[in-house]
Amino acid sequence: MRTLTVNLAERSYPIYIGSQLYTRDELFEEDLRSNKVVVVTNEVVAPLYLPALRARLQAKGVQCVEIVLPDGEGSKSWSTLNTIFDALLSNRCERKTPLIALGGGVIGDLTGFAAATYQRGVPFIQIPTTLLSQVDSAVGGKTAINHPMGKNMIGAFYQPQRVLADIDTLRTLPQRELAAGLAEVIKYGFIRDATFLTWLEDHIDPLNALEPESLAFAVERSCWNKAQVVGEDERETAGRALLNFGHTFGHAIEAGMGYGVWLHGEAVAAGMVMAARLSQKLGFITQHEVQRLVDILQRAKLPVAAPALGVERYLEYMGHDKKVQAGRVHFILLRSLGEAFMTNTYEEAALHEVLRTPDLLA
Amino acid sequence: MRTLTVNLAERSYPIYIGSQLYTRDELFEEDLRSNKVVVVTNEVVAPLYLPALRARLQAKGVQCVEIVLPDGEGSKSWSTLNTIFDALLSNRCERKTPLIALGGGVIGDLTGFAAATYQRGVPFIQIPTTLLSQVDSAVGGKTAINHPMGKNMIGAFYQPQRVLADIDTLRTLPQRELAAGLAEVIKYGFIRDATFLTWLEDHIDPLNALEPESLAFAVERSCWNKAQVVGEDERETAGRALLNFGHTFGHAIEAGMGYGVWLHGEAVAAGMVMAARLSQKLGFITQHEVQRLVDILQRAKLPVAAPALGVERYLEYMGHDKKVQAGRVHFILLRSLGEAFMTNTYEEAALHEVLRTPDLLA
Known part of the structure; x- marks a missing residue:
């Protein structure tokens, strides 16, 4: 077992x-x-992992209240949240009753928000069962x-x-969801860890094949990168925003296609290509470097060509992104492979060209 | 103008x-x-104070988005919260767009929760316009x-x-709401500030008459007491719970009568009498001391006799109180006038006697 710590003073916690x-x-x-x-x-997750967890808790004499929700992004809603509160x-849950999120990002985000707000905050434990949630959403406290x-x-x-x-849970993950998780793993390489990027280019095949040692290392190194960033900027006032590389475009793709049509990681993959192309058009990276991103995403079986929503709809959807400040969209761009930065200073023409041809790869 | 600081490290803030x-x-x-x-x-508040605030903001070239909600506790609901989010x-509000709560406790609690959760947190300013919110709900960060x-x-x-x-806003306050605010002011005297209690016994008539100097002092001293407690225990793990003196009974009264029938401060007043009677039955304070509480509350035109909901219903409503731990209700009791403490160790018989005769005053 590997153990990492997210350092946040009195809110520090371990990742196993x-x-x-x-x-x-x-x-x-x-x-x-x-x-x-x-x-x-x-x-989907309940039949796979709930019986073992329940048995372990009951063996200790602990009552296990179970809330089993429909699968999918649709559950990240007001009405499902209310179902949890009800x-x-x-069940007369109290301020010290822990909430355990057993599932992927949707379950983690939703349960975390319920834990944050039920009686103004109760203990919360994450048991992420998808690669995406293990390397991203379960770490850092965003709910x-x-x-x-x-x-x-x-x-x-x-x-x-x-x-x-628990990397064993990844064995039951559909291939598409594994790939969606790899999108965020690959992201860490591009935004802040060139060494990891090279390692990923060498190990993408074993990762696709769920080779346990490679998988555990990739999860650990991803969590380590995320923990570093979050430890420096818990509430996303600056550095943490770099984790959103590809996400401004990605959120627009998800919204534009209708939530759930593209998986989050798939949208982020195509969004990273758009962000890399914008970086290239603005003179920061080369076409060859954009191609390295495209290549590794394709080897990870991820989409790299974003849908043609039209410039106006892209701008409309991006206007609601949380990274908007004073009316102007901020983008996370690549200064080089392994170094991202945030800016709202860019030529509109370059942005519009990327939005007009979102399916071009370089 | 008087200025106090609530000391909470990087979350410290001033009260003017x-x-x-x-x-x-x-x-x-x-x-x-x-x-x-x-x-x-x-x-109710909008026609009184919104025009002046709007004019001041617009004179500075700041756009003022106005959300005017129905008056009353009914607005502290899911659906009203959703109205705010919509x-x-x-209006394309962003992470840095401040939310100003202009009103009493309902507006403050609701707006604060919206500010806490819109885009995971935006700046929040309280302009409490009732005595209750000035001395209690606007201070301490509970939303x-x-x-x-x-x-x-x-x-x-x-x-x-x-x-x-702004104590000028208290001039437009209905008498019943002024009294409801005084209940919380009086509470500070009983739980932690015997000096203030004596001052209040001497100044309850000028306070009833809205005499400005007395009012400003009472607001300041109340905020000072609350700021001290909150500064030591922001998230109510221990000491902060003492501020809930009278509230466990009070919440049961509010729920049992239907929210809005009794004002919060009225329910707290009668609840404090119940808590004081329980303290007396358990041998902590004398009947004479209970009478001092009853006397000052009556002089502040507050109800002191709680409704006869029946023991079972009181217990049922108190079972949902956030101060329940491991299934047993915790009470805030008085060890003496000016010193409160929390306990879950008490004779059930004494509690039942208070619940059976909630309208007895000693």
């Missing part, structure tokens, strides 16, 4: 990465001091639900007590 | 207390760096909405950038 983490009682010890634990999960109140007018518009910064990333 | 605070540009300076400000208020998104199964069940700890308590 390994196999069969459920079997380790000590990882649950804190919760077991409570006589009741709430597990929030979905209909269940918490009906949210969607609003019809924008993704993740309502939420809170709320840190978990700890994160258990 | 005085007359005509609107006319002081410097109090708004930070917001005026934004080109847009959102004012959330209600239909307006923020429709919330109600759930059909309990008051303030969904919320966040979220500190404002600053609080402007």
Whole structure:
């Protein structure tokens, strides 16, 4: 088992990465001091991992309240959040009752926001079961639900007590979702870790094949990168925004196609290509460097050509992005491979060219 | 103008207390760096104070987005919160757009929760216009909405950038609401400030008559007490709970009678009498000391006899109180006048006797 710490003063917490983490009682010890634990999960994950978790908790005499939600992004909604609150109140959950998120990013974001706001905050544990959530959404304390007018518009910064990333759960992951997770893994290489990028170019095939050692290293190195960034800028006033490389375009793709049509990681992959092309048009990186991004994403079986929504719709969707300040969209661009920066100073013409031809790759 | 600071490290903020605070540009300076400000208020407060605030903002070239909600506790709901989010998104409000709460506790709690969760947190300014909100809810960062199964069940700890308590606004306050505010003022005397209690016994008549010097002192001393407690225990793990003296019973009264029938401060007044009677039955204070509480509350024109909901219903409503830990209700009791403490160790019989005869005064 590998252990990392997210350093946030009194809100610091550990991330455990390994196999069969459920079997380790000590990882649950804190919760077991409570006589009741709430597990929030979905209909796909529940049959796979809930029985083992429930058995472990019940063996300790802990009541396990189970909230099983429909699968999919649609659950990141007001009404599902309210379903959770109703269940918490009906089961008389208290301020010290822990909420465990067992599932992917949707379950983690939603459960985290419920934990942040139920009785103004209850303990929260993440057990991410997808690669995307293990390397990204489960780390860093961003929680949210969607609003019809924008993704993740309502939420809170709320840190978990700890994160258990069990790589065994990735074996049951559909190929498309594995690839979507790899998009964020690859992102860390491009924005801040050139060494990792080279390692990824050498190990993308074993990762596709779920080779355990490669997988554990990729999860650990991704979490390490994210923990570093979050430790320096918990509330995204500056550096943390760099993690959104590809996301401004990606959110527009997701919104424009209708949430759920493209997976988040798929939209981020094509969005990173757009951001890299903008970086190239503005003279920061070469066409060859854009091609390196395209190549590794394609080897990871990710889409690299964004849909042609039209310039106006792209601008409209990006206008609601949280990175808008004083009316002008900020972009995360690449200064070089392994170094990202944020700017709102760019030629509109270059942006419009990228938006007009989002399916061009260089 | 009096100025106090709530000390919370990087979340510290000032409270300004005085007359005509609107006319002081410097109090708004930070917001005026934004080109847009959102004012959330209600239909009663808007005609009284919104025009002056709007004029001041517009004179500085700041766009003023106005959200005017129905008056009353009913607005602390999911649906009203969603109304605010819809307006923020429709007006393309960004992460740096400040939200100003102009009104009493309902507007402050609701707007604060919206500010805490819109795009995971935007700047927030409190302009409390009732005595209750000036001395209590606007200070300390508790924000919330109600759930059909309990008051303030969904919320966040979220500190404002600053609080402007303008005592001129108290002149338009209905007598009943003034009294409701005095309940919380009197509470500070009983739980932690015996000197202030004596001062209040001497000045309750000028306070009833809105004499400005007495009023400003009472607001300042109340805020000082609250700021001290909150500074030591922001997230209510221990000491802050003492501020809830009378509130466990009070919340049960509010819920049992239907929210809005009793004002919060009225329910707290009768709840404090119940808590004092429980303290007396458990041997901590004398009957004479309970009588001092009853006397000053009556002089402040507050109800002191709680409704006979029945023991079962009281217990049921108190079971949903956030101060429940491990299934047992915690109470804030008086060890003496000026010193409160929290306990879950008490004779059930004494509690039941108080619940059975909630309208007895000693």
